[in-house]
Amino acid sequence: xxxxxxxxxxxxxxxxxxxxxxxxxxxxxxxxxxxxxxxxxxxxxxxxxxxxxxxxxxxxxxxxxxxxxxxxxxxxxxxxxxxxxxxxxxxxxxxxxxxxxxxxxxxxxxxxxxxxxxxxxxxxxxxxxxxxxxxxxxxxxxxxxxxxx
Amino acid sequence: xxxxxxxxxxxxxxxxxxxxxxxxxxxxxxxxxxxxxxxxxxxxxxxxxxxxxxxxxxxxxxxxxxxxxxxxxxxxxxxxxxxxxxxxxxxxxxxxxxxxxxxxxxxxxxxxxxxxxxxxxxxxxxxxxxxxxxxxxxxxxxxxxxxxxxxxxxxxxxxxxxxxxxxxxxxxxxxxxxx
Numbered sequence: 145x146x147x148x149x150x151x152x153x154x155x156x157x158x159x160x161x162x163x164x165x166x167x168x169x170x171x172x173x174x175x176x177x178x179x180x181x182x183x184x185x186x187x188x189x190x191x192x193x194x195x196x197x198x199x200x201x202x203x204x205x206x207x208x209x210x211x212x213x214x215x216x217x218x219x220x221x222x223x224x225x226x227x228x229x230x231x232x233x234x235x236x237x238x239x240x241x242x243x244x245x246x247x248x249x250x251x252x253x254x255x256x257x258x259x260x261x262x263x264x265x266x267x268x269x270x271x272x273x274x275x276x277x278x279x280x281x282x283x284x285x286x287x288x289x290x291x292x293x
Numbered sequence: 294x295x296x297x298x299x300x301x302x303x304x305x306x307x308x309x310x311x312x313x314x315x316x317x318x319x320x321x322x323x324x325x326x327x328x329x330x331x332x333x334x335x336x337x338x339x340x341x342x343x344x345x346x347x348x349x350x351x352x353x354x355x356x357x358x359x360x361x362x363x364x365x366x367x368x369x370x371x372x373x374x375x376x377x378x379x380x381x382x383x384x385x386x387x388x389x390x391x392x393x394x395x396x397x398x399x400x401x402x403x404x405x406x407x408x409x410x411x412x413x414x415x416x417x418x419x420x421x422x423x424x425x426x427x428x429x430x431x432x433x434x435x436x437x438x439x440x441x442x443x444x445x446x447x448x449x450x451x452x453x454x455x456x457x458x459x460x461x462x463x464x465x466x467x468x469x470x471x472x
Contacts, residue, residue, distance in 0.1 A: 189360070190440035196359045201431050228359030281439035285302055288435045 145248035145259070145274055151267050152177075153246040157212065157234040160221050165210060165234055167267060175263045176202060176287075178211040179244060181255040181278045183223035188213075191258070191281055196229050205291035207262070210234055214241045214255050249274060258282065262290055298470075299454045303436035303445055306351040311380050314349035319468055320447035321348045324355040324438045325457070327367035327384075333391040335442040335457035336384075338464045347468065352384060354426045355433055355441040363394035366417075368426050370399045373416035374408060382406035446471040 146152070156166040178195065180188040195202070195209055202209050209231045213220065220233045236243045236256065244256035251257045259274040260282050271290035273282045306312055306320055323339060325332035342348040354371075356364035367387055374383040386402040387394060403413045416422065438445075442457025448471050458464040 187440075190357075193357045193360045194434060194440055197357060197430060198434055201434070230359075283299070283437060284434045284439050285437035 146261070146269055146272065148269055148272060150269050152261070152263055152269065155243045155246055157236060157243060158217070159210075159232040159234055160217065160224060163232075165232060170263055171267055172265050174205070174207045174265055176207050176209045176291075177247075177261040177263060178209060179247065179249050179256040179259040179261075180211060180213050181251065181258060183213060183215045183219045184226075185278075187258070187279055187281065189223075189227055192229055192231075193227055194284070196227070196231065199231065201288070202291070205288075207291055212236050212243060212256065214244065251278065260287060262287075299437060301437040301445060301452045301454045303433065303438070303452045303454075305447060305450065305452065306349075310351045310353070311375070311384075312349060312351040313381055314343045315346040316349065318346055318349045319472065320351065322351045322353055322445040322447075322452055323457070324353050324433050324441055324443045324445070326356050326361055326364050326441045327371065327387045328356070328361035328364040328391070328394055329441055330391055331459075332442040332457065333388045334459055335444070336388040338458045338461050339444075340385075341461060342464060342468070348464075352380075353433055354429045355438065355443075356426065356430065357441065365423070366396070366399065367394045369417040369422055370402070370413075372422040372426065373413050373419070374403065374406060376416050377406075377408045377412065379403075379406040379408055 152167050154167050156164055159165055182188055192211055211231055212234045214236045216237045217235045220235055224233055241250045244250040249257040249259040257274050258278050261269050262271040264270050275282055343350045354368050356368045358364045371380055371383040374380055383402055403410055437454055443454055444457055445452030445454050455467055
């Protein structure tokens with residue numbers, strides 16, 4: 145797993161609008177990359193719903209949230225529609241999990257681990273966290289403390 | 294959600310919170326969405342312990358509006374009812390009637406609580422009410438709440454966060470752990 149101080153790797157994914165989001169897209173802005181295992185799983189649904197409700201708070205910290213999973217586009221689209229998610233969802237479906245691999249957060253069953261990266265405007269990781277189990281939630285208090293630092 | 298027993302930086306129950314139950318009993322803070330069946334199940338697990346004087350219950354708003362279509366209306370209604378002293382009437386009615394949170398349902402709960410309906414209608418549209426609910430939600434997330442239902446049990450001067458108990462037996466297990 146990439147660590148604090150590392151630069152993010154090169155990557156390029158599409159969001160649900162078909163727009164490309166790459167490592168270069170993130171330059172010049174602060175970002176929170178949310179790797180989640182699977183659309184429609186209970187824990188992922190809760191996690192992204194909470195972040196959806198907190199988008200204003202992320203914005204206060206000048207941070208833009210991107211959620212990434214190995215799900216195919218259609219699955220992510222249905223998930224976003226059902227849960228009312230407006231943040232960009234990025235499909236790491238093909239080559240499957242390549243971006244999760246690049247960040248070192250690919251789980252043993254093919255999906256990504258549940259992991260968060262705060263990426264500063266120069267592409268440097270300033271905070272990161274991976275849960276021990278996909279059933280666990282990353283600590284929101286530590287995330288917002290990191291954003292406030 | 295299995296990440297339990299987490300120390301939080303959440304504020305302890307205070308005079309501005311909605312609380313009920315005996316002083317001196319175990320303090321439990323319930324983070325919940327009125328439009329959530331899992332939260333309703335936790336509410337049912339907690340209720341007898343409050344009646345028995347085992348738990349003092351504090352409620353904090355945790356509406357997931359993007360996922361639950363009537364969450365905003367329900368939480369606004371509870372705060373509007375609070376302005377007429379009927380917060381807990383709405384808490385009980387909405388958790389018993391989860392899934393029945395349309396406007397006619399809310400009016401029925403208001404009538405049952407003896408509220409001034411005109412005032413209730415004005416108050417639940419007051420944006421100050423919604424701003425306060427949103428701030429309570431954000432404070433909960435900043436303090437470590439990761440979803441709903443969750444509970445915080447007061448241990449000394451901190452709240453220990455746990456997933457919302459699904460039964461009285463699970464609640465009793467938590468109370469034994471933190472007693």
